[in-house]
Amino acid sequence: MCKYIVTFIIVCFTVLPARAGEVTKYLKKADSYRLEANAMQVETEVKLFKSGKLDKERLYTVYLKNGRRSLVLMQSAGEKGQKVLMLGDDFWQIMPQSQRPIRITPMQKLLGDASVGDIATMNWSEDYDGSVTGEVDVDGTPCLHLSLTAKNKGVSYKRIELFIAKNDYRPVKANLYVASDKLAKQARFTVASVKGRQQVTAMAIKDQIQTGRETVINYLSRKARSVPDEYYNPMFLTRNDLKE
Amino acid sequence: MRGKTAITVVCAAGLFISPVAASDVSIKAWVIPEYHTLNSSSPFAPGAGQSDFGRNRTREEVELRAKAWDVNLVATAATTAMEGKEPEQTAILNELNYDFSVAGERFSLGKKIVNWDVGFGFRPLDLLQQENRRSIAATTLEGIPYLSWEKFSGDSAWMLIYVNPVQGRATVAKNDESVALKYYLRNAATDWHAVMRLSERHHIETGAAVSSVPLESMEVHGSLLYQQRFEQQYNSLTGSSGVHLNSSDPMQLNTRRHGVKALAGFTLTGEAGFSLLGEAWYDATSYSAADWRDVKQLVEQQAALLSQGAPVAAVNGNIAYSLRYFERPNLLKENLLLRLSHRREGENWEPALDILCTPVDAGLVATASLAYIGNHFRVDSGVRQYGGASGSAYRMLPEERIVYLALQGFW
Numbered sequence: 001m002c003k004y005i006v007t008f009i010i011v012c013f014t015v016l017p018a019r020a021g022e023v024t025k026y027l028k029k030a031d032s033y034r035l036e037a038n039a040m041q042v043e044t045e046v047k048l049f050k051s052g053k054l055d056k057e058r059l060y061t062v063y064l065k066n067g068r069r070s071l072v073l074m075q076s077a078g079e080k081g082q083k084v085l086m087l088g089d090d091f092w093q094i095m096p097q098s099q100r101p102i103r104i105t106p107m108q109k110l111l112g113d114a115s116v117g118d119i120a121t122m123n124w125s126e127d128y129d130g131s132v133t134g135e136v137d138v139d140g141t142p143c144l145h146l147s148l149t150a151k152n153k154g155v156s157y158k159r160i161e162l163f164i165a166k167n168d169y170r171p172v173k174a175n176l177y178v179a180s181d182k183l184a185k186q187a188r189f190t191v192a193s194v195k196g197r198q199q200v201t202a203m204a205i206k207d208q209i210q211t212g213r214e215t216v217i218n219y220l221s222r223k224a225r226s227v228p229d230e231y232y233n234p235m236f237l238t239r240n241d242l243k244e
Numbered sequence: 245m246r247g248k249t250a251i252t253v254v255c256a257a258g259l260f261i262s263p264v265a266a267s268d269v270s271i272k273a274w275v276i277p278e279y280h281t282l283n284s285s286s287p288f289a290p291g292a293g294q295s296d297f298g299r300n301r302t303r304e305e306v307e308l309r310a311k312a313w314d315v316n317l318v319a320t321a322a323t324t325a326m327e328g329k330e331p332e333q334t335a336i337l338n339e340l341n342y343d344f345s346v347a348g349e350r351f352s353l354g355k356k357i358v359n360w361d362v363g364f365g366f367r368p369l370d371l372l373q374q375e376n377r378r379s380i381a382a383t384t385l386e387g388i389p390y391l392s393w394e395k396f397s398g399d400s401a402w403m404l405i406y407v408n409p410v411q412g413r414a415t416v417a418k419n420d421e422s423v424a425l426k427y428y429l430r431n432a433a434t435d436w437h438a439v440m441r442l443s444e445r446h447h448i449e450t451g452a453a454v455s456s457v458p459l460e461s462m463e464v465h466g467s468l469l470y471q472q473r474f475e476q477q478y479n480s481l482t483g484s485s486g487v488h489l490n491s492s493d494p495m496q497l498n499t500r501r502h503g504v505k506a507l508a509g510f511t512l513t514g515e516a517g518f519s520l521l522g523e524a525w526y527d528a529t530s531y532s533a534a535d536w537r538d539v540k541q542l543v544e545q546q547a548a549l550l551s552q553g554a555p556v557a558a559v560n561g562n563i564a565y566s567l568r569y570f571e572r573p574n575l576l577k578e579n580l581l582l583r584l585s586h587r588r589e590g591e592n593w594e595p596a597l598d599i600l601c602t603p604v605d606a607g608l609v610a611t612a613s614l615a616y617i618g619n620h621f622r623v624d625s626g627v628r629q630y631g632g633a634s635g636s637a638y639r640m641l642p643e644e645r646i647v648y649l650a651l652q653g654f655w
Contacts, residue, residue: 055592056590056618056619077270077272077655080270080309081309090430090432090457097383097385098359098382099356103455103456103465104457104463105457105459107513107514108511153460179460207590210591229398230350230397233397233400234428235401235403235428236401239350239394240343241343241344
């Protein structure tokens with residue numbers, strides 16, 4: 001019995017922290033396929049499919065900055081002028097008809113044509129922690145299976161089962177679970193060489209609750225760009241001097 | 245704005261957007277037919293013929309939105325065809341403003357929509373914009389001429405704004421010249437807003453608002469405004485014992501002191517896509533149940549004069565004057581609003597039901613709506629029913645129902 005207790009203590013105090021540190025390292029490597037700098041401007045195209053048929057297309061410009069800050073500008077005709085600001089666990093939205101920044105809840109950011117959380121979140125290492133639970137093959141790719149739980153309350157998914165390629169840590173597949181621990185979505189990642197660098201060029205998300213629905217997020221361009229901190233002030237959303 | 249002006253605005257807009265990249269220009273076209281059913285049992289119904297109540301109408305609107313060199317333009321051209329009236333063409337320059345910075349300070353000037361409150365059914369802190377919250381199709385508001393100086397830090401911001409320059413006290417309160425100061429502070433999950441405004445009509449107005457997200461699914465908000473002076477419109481014939489008809493407009497604007505507007509509310513959003521909004525508000529500038537009893541008594545006395553041989557035109561015309569009681573954003577001081585809606589991510593349909601009630605006189609307004617959001621179009625349809633207890637303000641509205649359809653295309 002004493003032997004088991006000693007083994008348990010050793011696992012708790014040595015192996016698990018090492019594994020946790022290892023997970024952070026893996027997540028940072030996986031993040032580097034979507035987020036190549038601390039501050040970026042990303043142009044995204046979102047296509048929503050229903051039963052395999054294209055239902056809607058939307059364009060978004062996303063500004064990201066360290067400190068879990070992101071600003072989403074809707075660019076499609078029907079949404080032009082809408083903006084969503086995310087500062088850590090806090091969110092604001094502005095509609096062009098009324099021009100007032102209003103607070104929205106983490107739940108509200110999941111509504112609309114496409115989840116703003118899916119469009120603007122490109123970073124797992126700041127929001128999740130977890131452990132390596134095994135090794136599996138996903139579509140013929142040997143992968144590490146990471147079980148992740150949210151560190152922050154404002155994230156869209158409370159739990160993620162992430163599969164990253166064992167050889168280069170690129171994201172391959174993710175099962176996304178909402179607060180009720182229901183499997184909400186399943187994401188698959190397309191990685192290709194862009195300007196000599198391996199990047200996630202698309203993320204296909206299958207809705208597991210509303211079956212038959214699929215969202216494909218295509219990353220049209222990424223460039224390092226840091227906008228001043230005041231742009232991430234909720235009241236700045238009413239101004240137009242953000243150079244796009 | 246009439247036809248020629250509309251053409252001028254559209255041409256100016258064309259010149260403005262010609263060098264602009266196509267991605268910075270968007271156009272939205274609306275057609276909004278509305279079917280209004282007259283409430284013939286309303287004591288105000290005899291005067292409705294001299295107003296827009298009960299008239300079916302169609303509004304066609306084209307909205308242009310463009311942006312270039314930190315200049316933002318929103319312009320609307322519209323035609324409203326109302327039953328029994330000539331079609332009316334309007335052109336509105338909703339926004340034309342330029343944002344710039346000098347020595348690190350942020351400035352802005354032009355014409356812009358300026359909204360400050362945190363509420364939905366009522367917005368006490370919208371001192372400048374003064375939006376009609378009871379419109380059934382939310383078209384873009386018309387901004388106000390302004391010059392502002394803003395400063396932003398990580399968690400706070402302030403704005404000094406001068407609106408409607410050299411207008412003084414205008415005929416319509418929205419066009420009044422005024423200067424206002426707004427302060428914003430973000431404290432973790434809570435936003436704080438404080439405002440102060442000086443104008444000839446209201447003298448000092450000051451207030452504060454708060455919006456907070458205590459839970460992932462819940463937002464709570466509230467606002468409070470104090471007005472040193474405010475105005476209320478009354479029919480001077482109410483309470484008079486003798487003369488019940490007047491050959492000139494009997495509506496009078498009374499100035500009162502120490503007005504208060506207050507609002508408290510919440511939104512709850514569940515994982516399944518249901519959202520519930522609840523709000524309660526008080527508006528001292530609106531009417532009391534006693535005011536409504538007085539004006540009801542007056543219009544009933546005026547209608548009774550017909551049997552004594554009074555001219556129909558004089559009676560109906562006098563009743564029509566009192567229809568201006570219905571022009572207030574809130575018909576009564578105390579109001580409650582509940583709104584339940586449903587929309588999931590990527591879902592095309594959005595049903596909603598909202599109920600506004602006035603507990604003091606048991607008045608009720610129920611609106612059921614259904615929206616379909618497509619790729620390049622949106623369809624909104626709904627029905628609004630006015631009712632409640634006999635003698636309540638909403639039951640006395642000369643309309644009992646509005647059925648509407650709003651077809652919207654965007655490119």
